[in-house]
Ligand code: IMP
């Protein structure tokens with residue numbers, strides 16, 4: 413793929429792989445003796461990260477997906493997070509790990525976590541992201557697992573998009 417000249421390489425595919433591998437070790441330890449673990453991927457961005465992470469795990473786990481959107485065509489959140497595809501989930505008594513590509517203001521993960529907590533009766537509920545932005549928080553939500561920390565930059569690649577483009581870049585770039 414031709415990378416636009418204004419894109420700046422931030423994390424290489426190899427660095428991403430190594431971080432995901434380290435995170436999988438942490439999850440293997442934390443979930444060693446737990447059954448009924450279910451990963452909830454946040455569509456669309458989390459798919460790439462979630463797949464690579466789950467393939468490294470030593471324990472059996474389920475996976476399901478919900479959809480969240482708040483950005484539309486912008487690089488700033490509208491503040492209004494819309495969730496869909498949640499009615500089919502069966503999460504009662506499960507250990508839930510919500511997986512998203514990136515946390516920015518926290519509005520998306522906060523809404524998902526509250527909605528799952530309220531609608532189901534999970535045994536535990538944790539959050540896991542590839543990238544955690546700092547200094548951007550608009551609502552407090554605990555990020556239990558993450559690979560990278562980043563300031564106020566907009567990034568694409570490895571699932572992260574700008575207007576649904578560039579998700580399939582192997583490396584992550586600042587645009
Ligand atoms: P939040 O609700 O503001 O935390 O935003 C979370 C969502 O915004 C993520 O699921 C991403 O889809 C999107 N997002 C935030 N920052 C970026 C970025 O730098 N690149 C691509 N998507 C982003």
Ligand code: MG
Nearest residue numbers: 454455456457
């Ligand atoms: Mg997203």
